[in-house]
Amino acid sequence: MNMKIFIPRDAAAVAVGADDIAVAFEQVAAKRGLPVEIIRTGSRGLCWLEPMIEVATPKGRAAFGPVGTEDVNSVLEAMASNGPHALRLGIADEIPWLKRQTRLTFARCGVIDPRSLDDYRAHGGYKGLERAVSLGPDAILNEVTASGLRGRGGAGFPTGIKWKTVAQAKADRKFIVCNADEGDSGTFADRMIMEGDPFLVIEGMTTSGITVGATKGYIYIRSEYPHAVEAMKAAISAARRGGYLGDKIGGSTYSFDMEVRVGAGAYVCGEETSLLESLEGRRGLVRAKPPLPAHHGLFGKPTVINNVLSFAAIPFILTEGAKAYADFGMGRSRGTMPIQLAGNIRQGGLFETAFGVTLGELVDDIGGGTFTGRPVRAVQVGGPLGAYFPRALFDTPFDYEAFAARDGLIGHGGIVVFDDSVDMRKQARFAMEFCAVESCGKCTPCRIGSTRGVETIEKIIRGERVTENLALVEDLCNTMKFGSLCALGGFTPYPVLSALKHFREDFAPAPTTLQAAE
Amino acid sequence: MTAVYEPCYDSWEETRGAEIIAEHAGQEGATLVILHALQEAFGYVPEAAIPMVAQALNLSRAEVHGVFTFYHDFRHKPAGRHVLKLCRAEACQAAGGDALAARAEAKLGVSLGNTTADDRVTLEPIYCLGLCATAPSAMLDGRLIGRLDEKRIDALVAEARR
Numbered sequence: 249m250n251m252k253i254f255i256p257r258d259a260a261a262v263a264v265g266a267d268d269i270a271v272a273f274e275q276v277a278a279k280r281g282l283p284v285e286i287i288r289t290g291s292r293g294l295c296w297l298e299p300m301i302e303v304a305t306p307k308g309r310a311a312f313g314p315v316g317t318e319d320v321n322s323v324l325e326a327m328a329s330n331g332p333h334a335l336r337l338g339i340a341d342e343i344p345w346l347k348r349q350t351r352l353t354f355a356r357c358g359v360i361d362p363r364s365l366d367d368y369r370a371h372g373g374y375k376g377l378e379r380a381v382s383l384g385p386d387a388i389l390n391e392v393t394a395s396g397l398r399g400r401g402g403a404g405f406p407t408g409i410k411w412k413t414v415a416q417a418k419a420d421r422k423f424i425v426c427n428a429d430e431g432d433s434g435t436f437a438d439r440m441i442m443e444g445d446p447f448l449v450i451e452g453m454t455t456s457g458i459t460v461g462a463t464k465g466y467i468y469i470r471s472e473y474p475h476a477v478e479a480m481k482a483a484i485s486a487a488r489r490g491g492y493l494g495d496k497i498g499g500s501t502y503s504f505d506m507e508v509r510v511g512a513g514a515y516v517c518g519e520e521t522s523l524l525e526s527l528e529g530r531r532g533l534v535r536a537k538p539p540l541p542a543h544h545g546l547f548g549k550p551t552v553i554n555n556v557l558s559f560a561a562i563p564f565i566l567t568e569g570a571k572a573y574a575d576f577g578m579g580r581s582r583g584t585m586p587i588q589l590a591g592n593i594r595q596g597g598l599f600e601t602a603f604g605v606t607l608g609e610l611v612d613d614i615g616g617g618t619f620t621g622r623p624v625r626a627v628q629v630g631g632p633l634g635a636y637f638p639r640a641l642f643d644t645p646f647d648y649e650a651f652a653a654r655d656g657l658i659g660h661g662g663i664v665v666f667d668d669s670v671d672m673r674k675q676a677r678f679a680m681e682f683c684a685v686e687s688c689g690k691c692t693p694c695r696i697g698s699t700r701g702v703e704t705i706e707k708i709i710r711g712e713r714v715t716e717n718l719a720l721v722e723d724l725c726n727t728m729k730f731g732s733l734c735a736l737g738g739f740t741p742y743p744v745l746s747a748l749k750h751f752r753e754d755f756a757p758a759p760t761t762l763q764a765a766e
Numbered sequence: 767m768t769a770v771y772e773p774c775y776d777s778w779e780e781t782r783g784a785e786i787i788a789e790h791a792g793q794e795g796a797t798l799v800i801l802h803a804l805q806e807a808f809g810y811v812p813e814a815a816i817p818m819v820a821q822a823l824n825l826s827r828a829e830v831h832g833v834f835t836f837y838h839d840f841r842h843k844p845a846g847r848h849v850l851k852l853c854r855a856e857a858c859q860a861a862g863g864d865a866l867a868a869r870a871e872a873k874l875g876v877s878l879g880n881t882t883a884d885d886r887v888t889l890e891p892i893y894c895l896g897l898c899a900t901a902p903s904a905m906l907d908g909r910l911i912g913r914l915d916e917k918r919i920d921a922l923v924a925e926a927r928r
């Protein structure tokens with residue numbers, strides 16, 4: 249019988265050699281006359297162990313990692329003989345880091361072949377859509393609303409309410425748009441699910457189409473994600489061939505089709521109205537709201553725009569019921585969040601868990617501290633617009649409201665860890681610079697304020713009139729907070745002010761230059 | 767082990783450009799789609815193509831030019847033979863990316879955003895490749911590289927220079 253070997257094709261695994269490993273496995277197996285079948289999967293999300301290779305055994309899939317090309321011979325030997333190996337990690341599902349997660353959205357990621365519709369269906373795929381079709385729009389809306397799902401793109405707006413608004417709007421055409429612009433540093437969950445379980449995203453969008461009466465969808469993927477673009481395109485074609493996109497999907501009376509559009513390197517295009525402008529073929533200038541996209545969205549038509557993870561949560565909710573989802577979580581943050589541990593972290597990767605886990609547990613316990621072995625000093629949560637948290641705030645539970653109460657945000661769930669070599673003046677400067685570079689230019693506080701912010705922080709770094717300039721930065725931040733149209737200008741103050749507040753010692757006035765004259 | 771991959775582009779020809787534009791012009795909101803397709807074919811978006819896109823989409827030249835200049839991806843002129851993009855976003859900064867970027871700049875003798883005098887290498891910043899748990903990250907002509915260290919960055923620079 250063929251030995252079944254699973255090798256990820258996820259971009260993060262490929263970036264550390266997974267493609268070379270796959271070739272090497274084939275070559276070595278052929279040379280030794282071992283019959284193997286190589287299946288390319290997504291990633292399980294244990295990024296520090298990538299490339300993580302698995303082999304089917306009677307007890308489940310046994311994992312090895314991180315595997316280098318030089319290990320292929322011996323790993324294959326250990327696989328064939330079920331023998332010991334230094335890189336052997338045991339049965340994948342039993343690895344504690346994976347086992348302690350609650351994988352509702354990422355249940356199949358790293359397990360199935362993302363190019364195979366059959367594999368998707370064999371692992372419970374399209375059960376949610378089947379139930380959705382039998383329920384009909386009103387009952388789907390009830391389920392989505394009762395699940396408590398809030399948008400995973402950052403703002404945390406209730407998905408059920410958004411869908412209901414579009415469902416109630418009257419128009420000749422409506423659209424479903426999936427926001428796969430994932431521009432936040434430290435986030436990669438959208439990318440992973442698009443590469444590892446793309447049919448899940450398609451199923452979520454299709455369900456949304458049925459619910460609100462839209463027959464056309466777009467998924468807008470950033471150009472920095474060529475592997476995700478390829479995976480989504482392949483899955484869309486396969487779904488079409490299998491009758492899951494197009495006319496009368498899955499034998500129902502509903503029709504829905506979708507296509508991929510690729511961004512062009514503008515961070516602001518992740519903002520929903522800017523994204524719609526970009527989809528329409530224009531500059532990504534943010535639109536004033538109202539009108540909401542739910543009323544006047546793509547091409548002026550009522551539009552559902554949701555993050556990849558929001559759509560990806562839908563099939564579970566419909567398959568298992570709203571309660572099964574809402575039973576997880578805390579407060580008004582229901583369900584699970586795919587959290588991304590990144591930066592200088594020993595055990596980085598994707599950790600899906602119920603809301604409520606504390607920042608400290610995530611960074612120290614699950615993440616295992618820094619890979620440099622130095623103390624953790626700061627963590628930025630929620631991307632470039634998120635606050636820097638010091639250790640003193642590590643008791644903050646992962647929850648929309650708890651982070652907001654501490655002048656932070658969970659955003660898209662990315663956590664970037666820095667050790668004690670970090671210079672917080674540099675990080676504050678970078679936040680302003682990023683805003684200046686990426687500003688769509690529509691409002692003065694964002695466009696000009698951020699440029700002034702860079703200049704002023706540079707003066708502080710040079711030790712020029714530090715106290716005055718610190719006050720000026722705080723002033724600028726307030727102007728940006730209250731005078732910006734969107735959260736790029738409005739939230740850039742979060743990383744800046746948190747750096748100033750929690751890491752003030754980095755900004756202390758330099759010793760006077762008189763010393764130099766000694 | 768990995769073969770050096772040489773991006774290969776056509777030189778600008780009006781008829782070829784017109785074909786590409788016509789192929790995509792029927793889609794709704796086609797401007798970005800067309801600009802991407804042009805850049806994929808020619809390695810940049812030739813200035814002569816802008817009025818052609820405008821005409822095909824019934825837009826003003828200024829509008830298309832505005833779109834073209836808004837997005838970081840679109841090039842006004844061909845890049846170097848190889849394009850090395852280094853991630854400069856926060857997770858890669860935290861993982862030691864600053865020093866590696868400085869090292870690449872020093873080795874190539876150009877700062878980020880520039881092309882070497884011999885037109886061999888364009889060195890560019892990129893803001894997150896979604897490889898933030900295997901940081902620092904880079905992309906050489908479309909190929910992804912994670913867990914960069916001094917040895918790997920030196921090898922990438924050497925490869926790009928060939």
Ligand SMILES: Cc1cc2nc3c(=O)[nH]c(=O)nc-3n(C[C@H](O)[C@H](O)[C@H](O)COP(=O)(O)O)c2cc1C
Pocket residue numbers: 398399400401402403404405427428429430431432515516517518519520521553554555556558559734735736
């Ligand atoms: C500057 C900026 C960038 C954003 N980037 C993204 C992004 O990359 N992906 C995303 O889903 N939402 C992003 N958002 C949030 C979107 O505007 C919007 O809230 C989201 O797409 C709604 O979907 P959700 O309700 O499913 O979260 C961004 C917002 C701003 C202001």
Ligand code: SF4
Pocket residue numbers: 516534686687688689690691692694695732733734735736737738
């Ligand atoms: S805050 Fe900045 S990015 Fe947002 S609309 Fe204003 S100028 Fe554009």
Ligand code: FES
Pocket residue numbers: 690691692693731732733
């Ligand atoms: S557009 Fe609102 S502040 Fe400028």
Ligand code: FES
Pocket residue numbers: 433434435853854855856857858859893894895896897898901902903
């Ligand atoms: S920050 Fe560099 S890959 Fe995400």
